[in-house]
Amino acid sequence: MDKLDTFGFEFEPALIEEIKKFGELKHFKEGDIIMDYGKYIRMMPLVIKGTLKVLKKEDSGKEILLYYLSNNETCSMAYSCCLEEKKSDIRAIAEGEVDIIAIPHNKLDEWLHKYPSWKNYIMRSFSERFSELLKSIESIAFHKLDDRLIAYLKEKQRLSGSSVIKASHYQIADELATSRVVVSRLLKILENNGKILLYRNEIKLLKDFEC
Amino acid sequence: MDKLDTFGFEFEPALIEEIKKFGELKHFKEGDIIMDYGKYIRMMPLVIKGTLKVLKKEDSGKEILLYYLSNNETCSMAYSCCLEEKKSDIRAIAEGEVDIIAIPHNKLDEWLHKYPSWKNYIMRSFSERFSELLKSIESIAFHKLDDRLIAYLKEKQRLSGSSVIKASHYQIADELATSRVVVSRLLKILENNGKILLYRNEIKLLKDFEC
């Protein structure tokens, strides 16, 4: 928990003390489910290491990718759920090794009044998630699949810090809300153009991976 | 401003007094621009009558429809903008006659600390806008244009309370991020199926307008 000091949250010292006192450090492994559909959410996660993938189940039954969370970010949806004491309609999955601090739900509101830095953090967080959703909308509405695929690969590269992306075509298709065949087709074209190399469960972005 | 009492905000009396004192009642007519790109936003609008359309300009230059605001709703994006004292990247346009109360930006944060009901209102508001964006994403990602068009018409009907929708095909195309020709085509099919009647700048939904 001492790690907390070394990370980028800009909280005042008193708040950091509270976080140390009431927050619970948790570790998750690849694929672990941190929040799930239908369960009550009683804590809000602050991500301090690794990446979370946050999904939402739609009425139609399909899942959509809401956003990824990484360093020092938190899940606005979880916040809403906590406040309203309602069952979750989202699921969060660990991508690789993940450390979070779980903030108990009864502190959220209290700190909002007590600590301006907490309030700012929560507000900024909402605002950032908002922007990301807007980016998604723009992407889906105005860009063709090949552009979206390229953007997806770049984002993965950025998050993992590696130009080797570990994912099956099927997974990618899921996150882009399309089908496996289509993804394979487009990836093959990228490979033929010398942008990437394809292996089983693995895509390597070559150095001139642009556009 | 006395109207305030009669509307559905669930604020505590002291807050209502403050709103009366510092808020400014404003009236707008069809097409009036309430917030615009590049301007600083120094107030947050509470809609008390009519409907606002809120748009955002994307990097690509295209505009996307964020959401509609009507009774007792407010604009979360404006809130973010106010807090960060940054120029607006959104535009709000009056649809028909609109009354709003403009809350000065310096009160937003103050009230957040002072009045739980205000804090809840703001939080709920974020949460609702969030849900709407998600609905948009689902709609764009998983539904065909004809479904989306029908949903659009129903929403317009709901908001205006009338089964006669005043809009050109071009406007509709814009909001659905498609082209005029496509909208005309789909509307004509709906007309041929006996769901609607088409006039110039006007669409009448017939009573068995379903599915």
Place this chain on the structure above:
DNA sequence: ACTTTACTATGACATGTGTTACCAACTGAC
């Protein structure tokens, strides 16, 4: 009344994407 502009209708066509089907290659379990 005449011109101009905005709005709508419609055909023809190009293209992106979804779908189905089938096969090949790899992986892990037994």
Place this chain on the structure above:
DNA sequence: GTCAGTTGGTAACACATGTCATAGTAAAGT
């Protein structure tokens, strides 16, 4: 090694949507 399961490659096709061209028609301005 065999087998089943997963993953990826490819062809063929259907269809929704975007685009271009062209014309008719209503409204608005002069």
